[in-house]
Amino acid sequence: MNERALAEALKRRQLQRSEELVEVLKRNGDDVTLSDFRRRIESLEDDDVIMSYITCSSCGEMFCSYEDALLAAETAGSVEEWFDNMEDHHHR
Ligand SMILES: [Zn+2]
Numbered sequence: 001m002n003e004r005a006l007a008e009a010l011k012r013r014q015l016q017r018s019e020e021l022v023e024v025l026k027r028n029g030d031d032v033t034l035s036d037f038r039r040r041i042e043s044l045e046d047d048d049v050i051m052s053y054i055t056c057s058s059c060g061e062m063f064c065s066y067e068d069a070l071l072a073a074e075t076a077g078s079v080e081e082w083f084d085n086m087e088d089h090h091h092r
Pocket residue numbers: 056057058059060061089090091
């Protein structure tokens with residue numbers, strides 16, 4: 001996958017899980033509706049979507065560089081393979 005294809009695949013994944021993700025946001029105090037959430041995903045730039053997947057949501061550290069994320073995508077045929085190609089980020 002190239003950058004465009006990866007970003008599109010990640011957006012599709014978020015849209016498929018949007019009901020579940022909206023529930024999580026609501027529990028965290030974000031008063032978002034399902035249609036707002038879908039619009040939010042669709043308006044994201046490719047690099048914003050990819051960045052959100054390579055940045056740790058708890059400590060803000062990047063799992064890998066943006067270039068490495070794109071390199072890992074080159075040999076991946078799907079988002080699942082892309083996740084497998086990247087190193088895991090663990091907390092001590
Ligand atoms: Zn972390």
